[in-house]
Amino acid sequence: MKILVCMSVVPDTTTKISFTDNNTKLNTQGVQFIINPYDELSLTRAIELTEKHGGTVTVANVGKADADAVIRKALAIGANDAIRINADPVDGQYVAEQLAHVIRSGGYDLVLTGRESIDYNGGQVCGLLGELLSWPAVNVCTRIDLENGKAIFERDIDGGRQTVTSSLPAVASAQKDLCEPRIPNMKGIMAARTKPLTVVEPVAVEFASTYRQFETPAPKQAVKLIDAANAGQLIDLLRNEAKIIA
Amino acid sequence: MTGIYAENSEGIFKKSVLEAASYASRISNGGVLAVCIGQPKDGEADKLAQYGVSKLIVVDGIPAFDSQAYTAEITKIFSANQVQHIVLANTYEGKTLAPRISVAMNASLATNVVDFPDTSNGFRIRRGVFSGKGFAIVELNKTNKVIAITPNSTELKQNPVTISIEHSQAAAHQINTEITATSKAAGKIPLTEAEVVVSAGRGMKGPENWKMVEELAELLGAATACSKPVADMDWRPHNEHVGQTGITIKPNLYIAIGISGAIQHLAGVSSSKVIVVINKDPEAPFFKAADYGIVGDAFDVLPQLIEAARASKN
Structure with missing residues (x-):
C-alpha cells in the first residue's frame, strides 16, 4: 500500500490575521506555521493504515524552502519520506496540478488530503486531483479503512453521514473525527533528520486565478448589554430592533 | 447562458x-x-x-x-x-x-x-x-x-x-463508488443553512443540560451548535462544532451561551449578522464581537428567554 498525503503549511490556529504590502500579503511577522490540522489527520490515518496493512507514507507539499521545518515534523510523526515541489502555492488549482504530476509517476494506491486548508479554505484539492487523475474522490471523511482491495469511507453529507465503498486508487479528504492526531516522540524527531526530503521543480501551469487583495472583517460596534434579571427583553429587541426574528 | x-x-x-x-x-x-x-x-x-x-x-x-x-x-x-x-x-x-x-x-x-x-x-x-x-x-x-x-x-x-x-x-458509466449506508438526522435544519443558530459551550456544565438549549432553538426555528471543547468531550456530536477547525457558519442570528469566545471559535461565526452572547464572565472576549450581551448565568437566563420566546409565539 503506497499512500501519499498532501500537506499544506498554514498559520497556527491562534494567529491574529493581518495583511501587509497594501493588503496584498499575509503579515507573517510573529506567525507560527504548522501542518494544516486536517492534513495532520490524513497523515496520522495513513500511518495507522500502513501499520496495519504494510506499505509506505509519503508527504507532498507545494512550497518554498521555509516549509521544510514543518515537513520535517510530518516525518517525525511517522511519514517515510517527503516530496516538496519548489513553488509558491498560488491557488488550489495550481497546487493540484503540481501534486497530480507527482502522483502520476508515483504508483500510489491512496492519496489523502485535508477537508480544506485553514488558510485559504478552498476545499478544492481532493476533487481536483480526482478529476485530473480520473480517480474516484470521496470528500470530508470521518472514517478511512481498507478491506479486500477496496477503500471504505464514511463521509459527512448535509444533515448526516454516509458509508461509501470505493475502488482503488482513490483520493479522499479528512474531516475531524477521522482519528486522533499523533504527537511526534523523541525517536521520531531523531529519525526525521535523516529521512529523505526530495525537492522537485514545478511543471509549467497556467494560473487560473490571481489573488488581488485581502480584507479583514469590519470592526463591530459596541455591545448592547441587557440586564440578566430582565433577560426576556432580548427576544423583543431581536424582533423589533434588530428585526432578525419573526 | x-x-x-x-x-x-x-x-x-x-x-x-x-x-x-x-x-x-x-x-x-x-x-x-x-x-x-x-x-x-x-x-x-x-x-x-x-x-x-x-x-x-x-x-x-x-x-x-x-x-x-x-x-x-x-x-x-x-x-x-x-x-x-x-x-x-x-x-x-x-x-x-x-x-x-x-x-x-x-x-x-x-x-x-x-x-x-x-x-x-x-x-x-x-x-x-x-x-x-x-x-x-x-x-x-x-x-x-x-x-x-x-x-x-x-x-x-x-x-x-x-x-x-x-x-x-445518462450514458453508461463505470461506477467506482458504492453507497452502502446513509444516516440522516430527520427533520433537522442543516447548520450551514440555518438562519438562526443557538450554540452553547462548557458553561452548560454537562450534556444533560442541553434540553434548554434545544428548547430555545426549537422556539426560534434554529439549528443547534456547540464549541470545540464540548464536541471534544463528546457532550455533543462533532458535526455541531463551529469554529476554525469545525464548521464556518454565517446565520442571521447567532446566540452563544456559555462560550468564552476564543479566537478559533470567533473565526467560525464572526460573519453572522447579529451575535448575542450570554456569559457569566463580564470579561469574556466574546462580548467584544457581540451585538447584544447578557452578563449572567445560563441557568438563570435561558429559562427567561424560553419563556419570552414562547409568550411571543402565542
Whole structure:
C-alpha cells in the first residue's frame, strides 16, 4: 500500500490575521506555521493504515524552502519520506496540478488530503486531483479503512453521514473525527533528520486565478448589554430592533 | 447562458440552490440553465423559475451519487449549451463536484464565494479566507468559471421567468463508488443553512443540560451548535462544532451561551449578522464581537428567554 498525503503549511490556529504590502500579503511577522490540522489527520490515518496493512507514507507539499521545518515534523510523526515541489502555492488549482504530476509517476494506491486548508479554505484539492487523475474522490471523511482491495469511507453529507465503498486508487479528504492526531516522540524527531526530503521543480501551469487583495472583517460596534434579571427583553429587541426574528 | 447545478435533496431544491439560481440570474446576460440529477418533486421546478431559471434539464439514469458520473453528465450538458459560468451552492455535495467540473471544463474555480462578482476590471470575486478572519478579492483568469457560493451570503432575489423542462438520459458509466449506508438526522435544519443558530459551550456544565438549549432553538426555528471543547468531550456530536477547525457558519442570528469566545471559535461565526452572547464572565472576549450581551448565568437566563420566546409565539 503506497499512500501519499498532501500537506499544506498554514498559520497556527491562534494567529491574529493581518495583511501587509497594501493588503496584498499575509503579515507573517510573529506567525507560527504548522501542518494544516486536517492534513495532520490524513497523515496520522495513513500511518495507522500502513501499520496495519504494510506499505509506505509519503508527504507532498507545494512550497518554498521555509516549509521544510514543518515537513520535517510530518516525518517525525511517522511519514517515510517527503516530496516538496519548489513553488509558491498560488491557488488550489495550481497546487493540484503540481501534486497530480507527482502522483502520476508515483504508483500510489491512496492519496489523502485535508477537508480544506485553514488558510485559504478552498476545499478544492481532493476533487481536483480526482478529476485530473480520473480517480474516484470521496470528500470530508470521518472514517478511512481498507478491506479486500477496496477503500471504505464514511463521509459527512448535509444533515448526516454516509458509508461509501470505493475502488482503488482513490483520493479522499479528512474531516475531524477521522482519528486522533499523533504527537511526534523523541525517536521520531531523531529519525526525521535523516529521512529523505526530495525537492522537485514545478511543471509549467497556467494560473487560473490571481489573488488581488485581502480584507479583514469590519470592526463591530459596541455591545448592547441587557440586564440578566430582565433577560426576556432580548427576544423583543431581536424582533423589533434588530428585526432578525419573526 | 449561465448554468447552475441544482442539487436534488430527495426531490427538493433547498434554499442554497435558490441562492445559486438567484446569483446566476444576476450575472447572466442570457438566461439560466439548471441541471439536476434525478426527478424533482412536483412544483419544485417552479421554485427555480421564481429565481430566474429559464431551462431545467433533468438527468435520468444515475441511481446514486457518484462524483465521476455526476461530473461527466453535468459537464456534457453545460458544454453542449455553451455555458461559461457555472454556479453551485458550497454544500458538501457542491464542494465535491465544483472542483471536478472546473477540471472537466477547463475553468477557473472559486469556492467559498460570499458576494457577487465585480466585472468592472476583469472578473473578481470575494471569498472567505483564514477561516472567517479575512476575505480575499480574487480575479478569475480563465474564460470558463466555476463559482461555489457560501449559503446565506448572497441576496436571494426573485426574478420570475417561464421555465422549460427537458430530460437527458445518462450514458453508461463505470461506477467506482458504492453507497452502502446513509444516516440522516430527520427533520433537522442543516447548520450551514440555518438562519438562526443557538450554540452553547462548557458553561452548560454537562450534556444533560442541553434540553434548554434545544428548547430555545426549537422556539426560534434554529439549528443547534456547540464549541470545540464540548464536541471534544463528546457532550455533543462533532458535526455541531463551529469554529476554525469545525464548521464556518454565517446565520442571521447567532446566540452563544456559555462560550468564552476564543479566537478559533470567533473565526467560525464572526460573519453572522447579529451575535448575542450570554456569559457569566463580564470579561469574556466574546462580548467584544457581540451585538447584544447578557452578563449572567445560563441557568438563570435561558429559562427567561424560553419563556419570552414562547409568550411571543402565542
